[in-house]
Amino acid sequence: MKIQEVIVVEGRDDTAKLKQAVNADTIETNGSAVKTSVINQIRHAQTKRGVIIFTDPDYPGSRIRHIVANAVDGCKHAFLQQDDARAKNENGKSIGIEHASPAALRQALQNVYTLTEDEPVSITRDDLIAEGLIGTPEAARRRERLGALLHIGHTNGKQLLKRLSMFRISKHQFNQAMNRVRQEEDNERKTNSNT
Incomplete structure (x- = not known):
């Protein structure tokens, strides 16, 4: 599955996991303190190809989604359910895109929304x-x-x-x-x- 838009993710583990599921380019925020340089990259990607924000289904992911969406108009949003993002080990306490199956990632990316x-x-x-x-x-x-x-x-x-x-x-x-x-x-x- 080829994704035209650039996907905004939190880190390189998310990028690696997405590459197992889809053919797409990503921009990594590298944490919830999203740098101005990263926002500028996202703005540029939005004007050239469009952007899908795809962050972890937890509080930090929601915070990053909010920061990016407020800074860059017209972003699309993909959501992963917490159960699909829960680690299979560590008593299931860790939640993130990096724990999701390729099928769950593809499903989320087929159901994007524009704010x-x-x-x-x-x-x-x-x-x-x-x-x-x-x-x-x-x-x-x-x-x-x-x-x-x-x-x-x-x-x-x-x-x-x-x-x-x-x-x-x-x-x-x-x-x-x-x-x-x-x-x-x-x-x-x-x-x-x-x-």
Whole structure:
């Protein structure tokens, strides 16, 4: 799979892992204190080929994504689910692109989004409350599953509404994904009650 855009990653281990999955060029931020020279490289890449930000699904990765997206307009975003990025050893504590399978990396890169804030918000905070995505004991698990289904990454309650809006997730897409979440929960309950 050939990727036209330059992919922004955190480090050389991420670059090495991506090269196993796709044919692509990368720019490495080398940590969460993204240097001005790296931002300038990313800006140049954005004007010439486009950029996909593909950082680890953890707090430092989210911070880097935010820094780059604020500095460089029009970047695309790819998200890897935490379960796909969890190390198979070390008790699964380490999370990063370097731990993901080539298939998971390709899947994430096939579902990129471009940030936008031009669209009116069609999904409201009341919708999130009604669907149990905030304010319930199951909210974190439901948000994680919704993020996986919509390919928008893991979010906390505060970030979810913003990310749904920025990635232009329609009410229809949201409802379809939530129907699937509920269906999976029902199937899980039935399985647990039969055991």
